[in-house]
Amino acid sequence: MEWTGARYADKPTVEVATWINAPLERVWTLVSDVSLMPAMSEELQSVTWLDGATEPAVGARFVGRSRHEAYGEWETTSHVIEYEPPRVFAWAVQDPAHPSAVWRYRFAPKDGGTELSQWMQMGPGRSGLSFAIDAMPEKEQKIVFVRMREFERNIAVTLEHIKKLAEA
Template sequence: MTMSGEVSVRMAAPPEKVWALVSDVTRIGEFSPETFEAEWTRGSTGPEEGAYFKGHVRRNGVGPTYWTPCRVTKCVPNEVFEFSVGTDDVTVNNWGYRLEPDGDGTVVTEYYRLEPAFYLRAYWLVMGKLRGRTNEKGMRTTLERMKEVVEREQS
């Protein structure tokens, strides 16, 4: 049972321009159909491994909103930005962006990976196919919106 997924989009911009978007969590509301705002927390002020932030989420873009605590787990400028969602003691899932130079552009891959806890495996068994499609659609929307912004800024 695969509890993960990814979507890739090529953007006509160099990795450092794309990096500026994917690593600035305060801009996620411009791009994501589910997370409409985020802010650095616990004294964190920018992307670095171990930095904390919280995202304000509306699941599937409808219904009640809630804040999710997040921690940056991988931060290699112009290459990878990954964060965990959950508490200090329990990680529920991980989200990230990989950037690969491609000529005069960048292939950007957004991905997620649920932790293999028993309750998440049960959730995925019941809701996995539907949630996977929703995640894929949301990742594609996020990346296409980023592409529009970064390519407009390039011209």
């Protein structure tokens, strides 16, 4: 049986959404404080703003340090590419013109609370996953599929943490 699915070059995406029983401004404040994110993630270990920045703005940069059982430890520089309070917050990982990933939060008032979605796109720039694909090109689609399911699970966990904090 041949594995079918997305390849890395297809720039696969995943999105998870949740409804939060809290005002949009509260949810926005939590999500736009990237220093809170490591406490909500198994992979992301720390975040540090660069170039004197202390909060998001288009063009601001931050370093994220991550760890994964299969991929080891790594560090990436992210560039804020969209920042429209309180609607959208997004960043590109590594080279904003050819990112290894793009992450985006979208916020909308809904039913007296907030609809929050987190979306991510893998690629097209090289990432740690590229080394696994280089080593096993015949398994590329399976590698991409497994990593995208990991992202989906991790995003759901992050959103649940945000929901709990916002509703507390």
